[in-house]
Amino acid sequence: MRAALRKLFSRKTIGKDAVSGLVLGIEAVPDGLAAGLLAGINPLAGLYAYLFGMVGATFLTSSTFMAVQATGAMALIVSDSDLQSRADPDRALYTLAIMTGIVMIVAGLLGGGRLVRFVPTAVMTGFITAVGVNIILGQLSNFTGFASEGANRLTKLFDLLVHIPQWSLASVAVGLMVIGLIYLFRWTPVGSLGLVVAVVLGSGLAVLANVWLDAPVVLLNDIVDVPRGLPAPVLPNVEDVLFLLVPAFSLAFIGVVQGAAVSGSLPTPDGKPANTSRDFIGQGAGNLASGIFQGMPVGGSMSGSTLIVAGGARTRLAFIFAGAVMALIILFASDLVSYIAMPALAGLLIVIGIGAIKPSRIYSVVKSGPLPTTIMGVTFGLTLLIPLQYAVLVGVGLGIILFVGQQSNRVRVRQVHVLDGGRMRETQPPTTVAGDSVVILQPYGSLFFASAPIFEHQLPEVTPESQNSVVIIRLRGTDQIGLSLIEVLRRYANDLRAAGSSLKLVISEKLVFDQVQVSGLADELGAGNVYRSTEWIGETVRRAYADALAQQQDR
Helix, strand or coil: CCCHHHHHHHHHHHHHHHHHHHHHHHHHHHHHHHHHCCCCCHHHHHHHHHHHHHHHHCCCCCCCCCCECCCHHHHHHCCCCCCHCCHHHHHHHHHHHHHHHHHHHHHHHHHHHHHHCCCHHHHHHHHHHHHHHHHHHCCCHHHHCCCCCCCHHHHHHHHHHHCCHCCCCCHHHHHHHHHHHHHHHHCCCHHHHHHHHHHHHHEEEEHHHHHHHHCCEHHHHHHHCCCCCCCCCCCHHHCCCCHHHHHHHHHHHHHHHHHHHHHHCCCCCCCCCCCHHHHHHHHHHHHHHHCCCCCCEEEHHHHHHHHHCCCCCCCHHHHHHHHHHHHHHHHHHHHHCCCCHHHHHHHHHHHHHHHHCCCHHHHHHHHHHHHHHHHHHHHHHHHHHCCCCHHHHHHHHHHHHHHHHHHCCEEHHHHEECCCCCCCCEEEECCCCCCEEEEEEEECCCCCHHHHHHHHHHCCCCCCCCCEEEEEEECCCCCCCCCHHHHHHHHHHHHHCCCCEEEEEHHHHHHHHHHHCCCCCCHHHHCCEEEEECCCCCHHHHHHHHHHHHHHCCC
């Protein structure tokens, strides 16, 4: 323990941690307010989420430099969760963050980080691209100063375009200024702090417009009172639990996927891959802290994590410095924070939305084939049209379908030829089982229920001419088979028996051998037609081949 503390507070690293924490803490203030604005809630909930979510997860994630903050995708799910329909929307938000944290921690303890492997790139590309578009569409009202109406973001866009003359030119000017400055500062030494400088300058222009030009631009203090102090802890509302179950699980799923992407892109002090399940637990702890202290749900943030690494951080202490900077700003500069302009935050979010759209990823999915392209397109369309918490669940379902389809299509059947001297070679299997022949077949791939029809289709056809033949199916490396595959083998054995031929099985795994015995298939094939492989590769299949030749001679 003492060694860990000495390493954490080492003179060699504490300076760099302090500098990187200062940069992240300052940048997180407008980012946090923007996240709350994107979620359609009190912007302060986004600010508190950045502070307490980040600090709460600091020492519990596997990834040393993972910044746990509110993200665009999670904010949009919150926006679509209809919290305004609850009796106390603010408390429902805090309850949602706490529930998300509980789901994440339980899933992490159960090894839920492994779920990331089952999320296809096509699904995530379609989802993240649509999230980027949704971020842009969701901020157009704040950007233009016109409160558009509609059932979803697309209908609101149409309403916005119809009422162009009612846009606030001053609001548009502030938003465009912020966007332009953000892109300009990327090419200057200002770097990441350019986001803060752009929002400050844009907000300054908004204040001048309000004073001198009598052109009202909405400021933060116009929509919420910015308190001088840190939030008090709150308890969740039990009455909202059932209503928030689906959003909580959707947020947890997005958290683990985004967290895995973040941890995979970050360096680790020991050079070993991060433990995604432990990252899941850390994000869950961040959500608990965020919800208890009046914040919104949080997850692994790519922008915050990249910023802390680029700032030269050496240990987790950098996040504590960042939290301290944010706390000081909230305590002593709340009056200045209250003058941040909503169009300035909207411009910042639009830049973030544009950055989420990756043409190169879209192109790579399109190049991979029509099925992934279709899955990506469907996920993209649904994410635009239906609430995000349901779009996430649909995306998971599409991912499962795509995974099952890919695995079933990978089944291949090859014919094995036993040569003189015991050597074996593989070729394409024949289309039919010839008479007086011994055919050895080796399937490759996952032989589960969805692949059973593919496997059956690739078996050589049994015809009336397939007399006095033996087919040997070698199930080597197959961990288990389901009832669907057993039925395929049973039908094939019956077809061979009807043609005066027989089927033999060579099985390497005990579980598969037991399944064949328990299902009654072994009895149907007859004594001596089911072989259990030994540790010597090829020995059992050669013995089955020799038995088949002897069986033909005895007929």
